[in-house]
Amino acid sequence: MNPFEMVVAIIIVITIGKVLQARYGVTKDRDGNPVGIARPDPAQALEAKQLREEVRALKERVQVLERVITDNENSLRLDHEIEKLRDKNRI
Numbered sequence: 001m002n003p004f005e006m007v008v009a010i011i012i013v014i015t016i017g018k019v020l021q022a023r024y025g026v027t028k029d030r031d032g033n034p035v036g037i038a039r040p041d042p043a044q045a046l047e048a049k050q051l052r053e054e055v056r057a058l059k060e061r062v063q064v065l066e067r068v069i070t071d072n073e074n075s076l077r078l079d080h081e082i083e084k085l086r087d088k089n090r091i
Contacts, residue, residue, distance in 0.1 A: 001009075027035045068078070 029035050
């Protein structure tokens with residue numbers, strides 16, 4: 001391998017390394033030591049917040065459904081109400 005090819009190979013390796021660092025958000029301090037992951041994108045943070053809120057709302061809905069299904073007294077009353085509605089629709 002001649003010196004020109006060696007220089008090109010080194011430049012390619014460094015470029016690939018920099019692209020990977022940028023892709024995974026690795027930052028460095030003043031001394032060149034890796035610090036960690038960079039701040040997340042604001043759009044991603046907003047989406048994550050919205051998804052957490054949606055999951056919270058869905059969990060609340062599941063709790064309500066579980067309560068309705070497992071409550072025997074209310075389920076009997078609910079059955080009667082459903083039957084009344086069915087009877088009204090038949091008339």
